[in-house]
Amino acid sequence: MIAYFLANRAEIGALTLQHLGLSGAALGLAVLAGFPLGVLLTRRRRLAPWVLGGAAAVQTIPSVALLGLLLLLPAVGGIGARPAVTALFLYSLMTVVESVYAGVVSVDPALVDAGRGLGMTERQILRLVELPLALPVLVSGLRMSAVLCLGTATAASYIGAGGLGDLIFRGVGRGNPYMVAWGALPATLMAVGVHLALVAWERRLAREVR
């Protein structure tokens, strides 16, 4: 196990970075798009069940099937990193949207009312009351997306996007358990690390909000 690592550490390192890059890019895009979308949804709450329902539907598509479907699409599809990021983006987008919506909706209406009573505009209510109070829920959504991304990114190897999935699939094919383990381990460690960091952040936020 150690020997395998020492012999192949350059490749493992490179694939880990690639894995992180795919997940990070997808998550970053998901936050950029999902945040405003989630906020918009809180202003149009009647749309929420439809959008969130659609989101759930996307998430139930198995990752391999989604990647397969993306093979057929131009621009965002095909093979390589781009469709992989697209697929991961679609999965995490919905978690982000959902957590923004759930977080804002969970804010005590009396506090929104207090903000309004002090003379805040709707924008200021969002910025000064709703979002800060929704932050713990938001961060927990971010955590789930991040872990999901890091896990699902292994499937990206199927369409030639690289990442730690390469080692896993190659290892399975050649019957080399060390190879499989060194594909899975870094991904797991990253997921656990991100999870722990964000849980700590969530805790701190929750304390501040109380």
Added chain:
Amino acid sequence: MIRLEGASVEFPGGVRALDGVSLEFAHGQTTCLVGASGSGKSTLLRLVNRLVEPTAGRVLLDGRDARSLDPIALRRGMGYAMQRGGLLPHLTVTQNAELVPRLLGWPPRRAAEAAARTLSLVRLDPVRYGPRRPGTLSGGERERASIARALAADPAVLLLDEPLGALDQHLRETLQDELRDLFARLGKTVVCVTHDMHVAVGLAHRVAVLSGGRLAQFGTPRQVVREPADERVLALLGRRREALLREAGEGA
């Protein structure tokens, strides 16, 4: 001057919270709204700063229909301490008190000074209490912080919803006397909701008694205590009427 003309509020679902209320809150005077739970006190208060709109009748502010005024500017010009305080839990006491001055675009220094001044006014040491979060305050401290927040931008009109509900009797009476003097000195127009006739007698120039959304009586505290308009007002005074008569007698 704030005037209600036949103002009614009917909430969706058919709850009639206010029913044709006409009265006037005179400039520089303190009016207490009293009445049983659910009689429409909070709703009347919120009618003044347009948190609820009348479904019939109208609200006039210095002769102009409130609906013709910008609600944001209107609310920033009126201090509002809502029922149970409504302090924002993620901000410190000082940050809460600075909110309206900051919304009005005051420079940070001036806002901080205003917050410190009004916190002292309600007997919350700004150094000790300022950095704390509302969640760590007692109920009475929270109420006082909420009053300080309402006062910070020095508004001409103050809307206070049960501002002294969680205070013990001694502190309540002390603060009540201080607030009365303060309101008089600063010439504030104050509308103050309370379910406690003692507060009304101790604080108000005028008392408006609400009952089931209707104005049951409007007069000086002394008039209301001495000559209750009907049984509902009498019932509100209850067994404490003797004590109230004495208190009201001294005042007037």
